[in-house]
Amino acid sequence: MTLTKKLNYIFWSSRPISWVNTAYPFAAAYLMVIKKIDLTLILGTLFFLIPYNLLMYGINDVFDYESDLRNPRKGGIEGALLPKEIHRTIIWSAILSCVPFVGYLVAVGNLNSTLWLALFLFTVIAYSAKNLRFKEKPVLDSITSASHFVGPMIFALALTGQDLTTPKLSAIIIAFTLWGMASHAFGAVQDVKADREGNISSIATYFGARNTTRVAMVMYLAAGFYLVTLGWPTNLVAIAAIPYVGILIPHLNITDETCETANKGWKLFIWLNFFAGTVVNMVLLNA
Secondary structure (H helix, E strand, O other): OHHHHHHHHHHHHOOOHHHHHHHHHHHHHHHHHHHHOOOHHHHHHHHHHOOHHHHHHHHHHHOOOOHOOOOOOOOEEEEEEOOOHHHHHHHHHHHHHHHHHHHHHHHOHHHHHHHHHHHHHHHHOOOOOOOOOOOHOOHHHHHHHHHHHHHHHHHHHHHHHOOOOOHHHHHHHHHHHHHHHHHHHHHHHHHHHHHHOOOOHHHHHHHHHOOOOOOOOHHHHHHHHHHHHOOOOOOHHHHHHHHHHHHHHHHHOOOOHHHEEEEEEEEHHHHHHHHHHHHHHHHHHHO
């Protein structure tokens, strides 16, 4: 396999469409506290932009190879189909690309931030890796998935010496976690039939497509409630939850047999994340 082809596989395995979903929470939280652009902001953002995503999704693509072959959604922005000959390259590329960034972030950090970073790197690996497979443990799968996106924000706050137990930061963390869990849960709904056929467990296969969708709706509403409690103008971020709820409404009576219709809503979620980011950015700029 040529170098160009290998680089192409590495690129798509990192899910470019999702880069901003992990880089932005770190950058926004760090900049909100430090209020200046420094080397740590730049390197931390770069880490959560590409290496972190390659570690997360690359490992997923390698260990989900057999099931992905049976999933018609794979092979595009929703997941790469990697030939077996590239698997080792993906794993090593993910690990080696993370090492220098993690080394720097540990060196400039503190004990608290380092422990948080270690935890989130573990959950990124544990979600897909053989013998751990948190993604196949109902409810834990959604919690772990949410941690992948809340983690960069928590790490940035810990890195800047913030007390995560304050009412405002606690509300933000809880809201973001519920948001992430809801997104993962609804994302799992579309694969209920395929997962059951492949003997794969998830929050959606355990509770069923309809119950999982309704639980996701409740979690989005709960996230919005927590955001509303933050006070003006931060509580305006709750506006971003409205479209997500709107997308779920047509699917509230979905069944296991019609689970694949949820893919239409899930595709909207992918682009809706950019809208949510814009809302958060506007609020931060005016806070």
